[in-house]
Amino acid sequence: MADRRYETLVLIHPEQGETGCKELAARIQALIEEQGGTVSQVQDWGQRELAYLVSKQRRAFYVLFEYRVTPQALQEVERNLTLMDPVLRFVSVRQAENAPPAPPRHTRRPDREDAEGGEDAGDEGDVGMLDEREMS
């Protein structure tokens, strides 16, 4: 059975706290490995503001997993993720075999600035909440 490269971004309930989040991440990693997968990277993004409320929460912990599993095993992993209560949401995406591994957060694309003159000046990450915009 050919395994494939996937990555899953998991949103963890803020109630879990730093330690709870770490534990859960370890549990998820174990889960993937249990299914015969090999985890190549686990990235902890820490707590981030959500673009909209999820389960009445404004923030959540983000953890990214990069791994290889068979498609059947992925199904099982996803099923188990939906059963974990502190997991608010997740998204699994298949990665191309030759795609570079996810660069660490916030150091992504340092070459951008000089590549194009001051395009997205909208600094500070999130496009999330553009309030003070009266719309009717």
Place this chain on the structure above:
Amino acid sequence: MARERTGGSRPPRRRGMGRRKVCRFCADKTLLIDYKDSRTLGTFLTERGKIIPARITGTCGRHQRRLTVAVKHARTVALLPYTSVYP
């Protein structure tokens, strides 16, 4: 039906002035479409959070399709909003 009045040999003319838009992802091959990169994706959204049509941004069809998928992935994990008007 009655739109094209002067048929035949009219030179292709673009409305208005201004330079032709090029697809940003074609112009810069190192720029990857990634659902995790909410900042880049955000430049292809309106203030309301809607995806800006390729005809406005100049993105080519191939990249626009990928962009759309990326935005939708980003939305499911709350990296991008579905709307800025709070439900």
